[in-house]
Amino acid sequence: MSSVLRATGLSKSFGGLVAVKDVSFEAAPGEIFAIIGPNGAGKTTLLNLISGLLTPTTGRLELLGTDVTAMPTYRRCRLGLGRAFQVVQPFPEMTVAENVLVGAQFGSEGVSSSEARRRADQALERTGLDRLRDQPVEDLNLLQEKRLEIARALATQPKVLLLDEVMAGLRPGEARQAVELVRGVRDEGITVVFIEHVMPVVRDLADRVLVMDHGAELARGTYAEVTSDPRVVEAYLGVEDDDSRAGEESADARSVREAPGDDAGATAGRDA
Ligand SMILES: Nc1ncnc2c1ncn2[C@@H]1O[C@H](COP(=O)(O)OP(=O)(O)OP(=O)(O)O)[C@@H](O)[C@H]1O
Ligand SMILES: [Mg+2]
Secondary structure, three states, X not given: OOOOEEEEEEEEEEOOEEEEEEEEEEEOOOOEEEXXXXXXXXXXXXXXXXXXXXXXXEEEEEEOOXXXXXXOHHHHHHHOEEEEOOXXXXXXOOEHHHHHHHHHHHHOOOOOHHHHHHHHHHHHHHOOOHHHOOOEHHHOOHHHHHHHHHXXXXXXXXXXXXXXXXXXXXXXXXXXXHXXXXXXXXXXXXXXXXXXXXXXXXXXXXXXXXXXXXXXXXXXXXXXXXXXXXXXXXXXXXXXXXXXXXXXXXXXXXXXXXXXXXXXXXXXXXXX
16 A cells, blocks of 8 residues: 555654654545544644644654655645645635635646636536635635635645544534535545544544544544544543533534434534
8 A cells, every 4th residue: 555645753842742742644545534532632733744834843754755844835735735724714805716716826836827727617616616606705604615625725636635623613414515525535536634523524534543642643543443442432532521611612513513313513522
């Protein structure tokens, strides 16, 4: 199995705090690889190390066989790394199509404007945003914003797509649509690495799961393997929301979880 993404002994310290501790993993072509774990486990920090937003304190990262450990984000992007953020970050004053075009232009060196438009149109179509192309971004609902974030990443023509909690705040029906979208992306051969607290989404999407706790790997394997691991149950899955925690949760997250007869919004160990 050749790997598209290979992390070897990645660590990241912020002063005295070790946010990511000696993490190693490989993702294969067309694989959907999930990163889960409690709040503060180091998931976003690990994704930031992969995208190049942060430089590791120690360790090595290879993308498609190239050592990218010290490579800036824009060059990783041109090699084939696309990213959608935990917090959606569009340019609100621009239309949907303009936002995606920015992704297309950013993604490749010397891409002609007609080719950038072609890539943007393709990404709009794949994410179902075609009919909203001339809408200002500020008019989009949450699901449409998430689609936009994925469209912007797809327009860079990635071979690896990084997603940080794209299902957060979605209603169960919307989460199912987002799951279908991610599956479609994978079916085109793109490797997907995603962080997710919504466990049914992890179950439905992930080929393999990395469980992090306190910056380090706690377990790795299929969804069935990691969710039956007593250490994972203790550190993450067994955490019950008490009333004080539920009070801090967003109204969106609550409405998802309380939707009757549908567990697509069930979250694990979420105390943010
Ligand atoms: N830039 C930073 N400077 C200092 N500490 C940081 C920084 N970024 C993250 N941390 C700390 O590193 C740890 C891991 O944070 P990280 O955001 O990676 O967790 P996470 O697993 O993504 O959590 P969540 O599920 O809440 O998104 C936390 O203790 C956090 O406070
Ligand atoms: Mg995070």
